[in-house]
Amino acid sequence: MTETPLAAPLNVGFDYTRSTGPVLGRFVNALRERRIEGIRGSDGRVHVPPVEHDPGTAEQLSEFVPVAEEGTVVSWSWCPEPLDGQPLSRPFAWALVRLDGADTAMLHAVDAGAPENIHSGQRVRVKWADDTVGHIRDIAYFLPVDAEDTTPTESAPPVAEREEGAPVSVIITPVHLRYQHSASPEESRYLRGLAEGKLIGQRCPACEKVYIPPRGACPTDGVPTTDEVELPDTGIVTTFCIVNVPFLGQRIKPPYVAAYILLDGADIAFLHLVLGCDAQDVKMGMRVRAAWKPREEWWTSLENISHFEPTGEPDAAYETFAHHL
Amino acid sequence: MPDVAIAGFAKAPNVRETAGTTNGVEMLVPIFAEVFEKTGLSKQDIGFWCSGSSDYLAGRAFSFIAAVDAIGAFPPIHESHVEMDAAWALYEAWLKIKMGEVETALVYGFGKSSAGQLRRVLALQLDPYVVTPLWPDSVSIAGIQARMGLEAGLWSEKDLAEVAARGTDKDVSELLDTPYFADPLRRHDIAPITDGAAVVILSTVDRARDIVDRPAVITGIEHRVDSPVLGARDLTRSPSTEIAAAALDLDGADLAELHAPFTHQELILRTALKLGDDVKINPSGGALAANPMFSAGLARIGEAAARIHSGESRKAVAHATSGPVLQQNLVTVLEAR
Ligand SMILES: [Zn+2]
Numbered sequence: 207m208t209e210t211p212l213a214a215p216l217n218v219g220f221d222y223t224r225s226t227g228p229v230l231g232r233f234v235n236a237l238r239e240r241r242i243e244g245i246r247g248s249d250g251r252v253h254v255p256p257v258e259h260d261p262g263t264a265e266q267l268s269e270f271v272p273v274a275e276e277g278t279v280v281s282w283s284w285c286p287e288p289l290d291g292q293p294l295s296r297p298f299a300w301a302l303v304r305l306d307g308a309d310t311a312m313l314h315a316v317d318a319g320a321p322e323n324i325h326s327g328q329r330v331r332v333k334w335a336d337d338t339v340g341h342i343r344d345i346a347y348f349l350p351v352d353a354e355d356t357t358p359t360e361s362a363p364p365v366a367e368r369e370e371g372a373p374v375s376v377i378i379t380p381v382h383l384r385y386q387h388s389a390s391p392e393e394s395r396y397l398r399g400l401a402e403g404k405l406i407g408q409r410c411p412a413c414e415k416v417y418i419p420p421r422g423a424c425p426t427d428g429v430p431t432t433d434e435v436e437l438p439d440t441g442i443v444t445t446f447c448i449v450n451v452p453f454l455g456q457r458i459k460p461p462y463v464a465a466y467i468l469l470d471g472a473d474i475a476f477l478h479l480v481l482g483c484d485a486q487d488v489k490m491g492m493r494v495r496a497a498w499k500p501r502e503e504w505w506t507s508l509e510n511i512s513h514f515e516p517t518g519e520p521d522a523a524y525e526t527f528a529h530h531l
Numbered sequence: 532m533p534d535v536a537i538a539g540f541a542k543a544p545n546v547r548e549t550a551g552t553t554n555g556v557e558m559l560v561p562i563f564a565e566v567f568e569k570t571g572l573s574k575q576d577i578g579f580w581c582s583g584s585s586d587y588l589a590g591r592a593f594s595f596i597a598a599v600d601a602i603g604a605f606p607p608i609h610e611s612h613v614e615m616d617a618a619w620a621l622y623e624a625w626l627k628i629k630m631g632e633v634e635t636a637l638v639y640g641f642g643k644s645s646a647g648q649l650r651r652v653l654a655l656q657l658d659p660y661v662v663t664p665l666w667p668d669s670v671s672i673a674g675i676q677a678r679m680g681l682e683a684g685l686w687s688e689k690d691l692a693e694v695a696a697r698g699t700d701k702d703v704s705e706l707l708d709t710p711y712f713a714d715p716l717r718r719h720d721i722a723p724i725t726d727g728a729a730v731v732i733l734s735t736v737d738r739a740r741d742i743v744d745r746p747a748v749i750t751g752i753e754h755r756v757d758s759p760v761l762g763a764r765d766l767t768r769s770p771s772t773e774i775a776a777a778a779l780d781l782d783g784a785d786l787a788e789l790h791a792p793f794t795h796q797e798l799i800l801r802t803a804l805k806l807g808d809d810v811k812i813n814p815s816g817g818a819l820a821a822n823p824m825f826s827a828g829l830a831r832i833g834e835a836a837a838r839i840h841s842g843e844s845r846k847a848v849a850h851a852t853s854g855p856v857l858q859q860n861l862v863t864v865l866e867a868r
Contacts, residue, residue, distance in 0.1 A: 210550065211550055211551070211552075213550075216553075216590055218590050218591075222659060222663075224659060224660065226660070230660050230661070233661075253760070253763065255660075255661045255760075257760060257763075261758045261760065261763060280679075280762070281675045281676075281678045281679045281682070281766075282674075282675060282678060283670075283671045283672075283673075283674025283675045283677075283678060283713055283714060283715065283716070284674070284711065284713055284714035285668075285671050285713060286713065289648065289650070289651045289666060289668055290651065290666070291651075291665075291666035292665065292666045292667070292668075293665055300667055300671040300672070300674070300675060301675070302675055302761065302762045304762070310760065310762045310763040311762030311763075312661070312762050313662055313665065313667055313672075313675075313761055313762060314665065315665065321711075321714045326678070326682055341664065342660070342661045342662075342664050342665065343664055343665070377660065379659065379663060379664045381655070383587070383590060383647055383648075383651070383652060384647065384648065385553060385589075385590040385646045385647045386645075386646055386647075387553045387590065387646065388550060388551060388552055388553055388646070389552060390551065390552045390556070390557060393552075421600055422551075422552055422556040422557055422560075422597070422600060422601070423556055423557075423559075423560050423600040423601040423603070424600070424603065425599070425600045425603065425604055425605045426603055426605045426606075427603045428560065428563060428574065428600070428601055428602055428603030428604075429560065429603075430557070430560060
């Protein structure tokens, strides 16, 4: 167990898609027209970006107020090494900017070049994106008011898909995050075993149940599984479903069977495919064997087993696996 | 309603990076064993389990489910989870005992901050319409807050270095000679990235007396939240901490564990809690020594309780925060009674 656990980059992403409603919808529609609108609070203060409810009284707000595209830096910090997705890829300042006509400040980037070129109280103006779509990124960043505006804006990530000219009722924010994902030492033993065509489970030292894949902790006892157990590639179908519905990314033409396979000697079933017979003929208790892919395609993955197929042996009696359902 | 006390605390070694799984389950198994050993309790004695963690740290949905294995959750247990610092899980557990539903509860928080890029991941805590799409990082936002106080004369760079120096072998002038990491913040102003976990056992005071000699009785617990609109807040203050503190009796506290991931935030909290100079601040080192996300706040409560258990403190204040620049704050008062 002294081997380094397996680790690999994991990149996850999704388009965070949200409806805007009457307040933020009006705000982003105005941005598309290169205008900025705030909203008047119960105490008369103008909030930019607009808020749906007054932060003091919780009253629903609806009186929109146009504000200027010039304003004042309230406070700032320097960003020497911009991160993925930030408004500028060259060093810049993050700032709270209070636009003329507004009483609250908005957070955004100021393209100041160097920290010597920015200070609280500085006057800045909006640098609009070349193409405005109805999104906070229509404000590409802010520039000092007297700065030359010669640099083309960097393209923002895609933020909206809609009909030409249709009002903005939905905004999209792409979220992309990168991780270094690590498997547990127990999972790493199992995955390395698969690369050699072995099915390695582990036994809980307390309850002696055999888990495949092995667990970081036995769900009954809360202790890591330890003793290694090599399992055969034969077992039974405990339960299954027939997939009739097509979906995005599907690799097999429906109908086909996804089943829980309980390997002989294991105490936990895992999900896999049952092919090699008519979907209608799969039964609970059916004996199956792994169909391995060609050896040269093996890696640290359960994908090395293409699917399970019937062995033709008599079915297991229901009582023998009822407690695994 | 029964009074509630803290009867046990354990924490994982706080390190820059663990080799373990992204969800951090292995950090929990040993600290559960440790807290059971210390308290003489076992899994069967726990009436309610509650955890704090975040799917965005682990990069997957329902990541806390894998960690439930560390409990040994079969046969089924009574369990809950909050997607924020586990100090808020402790609040939920405190309520369960107050309501008389259970006598004991185990609360845990965990996270592997090193798996992703922490200051960028934390942008997902911000307003999803007008702030998150800009991906402002947590260090930059704290820098804006720090500068507001610097320019208002509420604190100086030297004051910040003095907070940092408490946990290092360097002196203030050495710290001030280091370059900015993100002007106006230097490295020593920023909590380190930490993988870690913590566990606290709560029980009725009666039950706690069988477990520890000096139970840490929770004589007050309050939490409040400030506006999520960063530009509408006075970032040099923490009104939510002030309001939480005003509802509590902090008189006579001799020790405070403050969850301040940035040096200037400790100064904001000391003011908001009106802590006198005689109050010992963060004997554990606080979040500037180790900032395991989603358990650092719970650990502040556990560290304060441990010092009551040991006799080092008679009355302690523990503070936890969650969200950007002290947005949400929870204050707990613990007393030896
Ligand atoms: Zn077991």
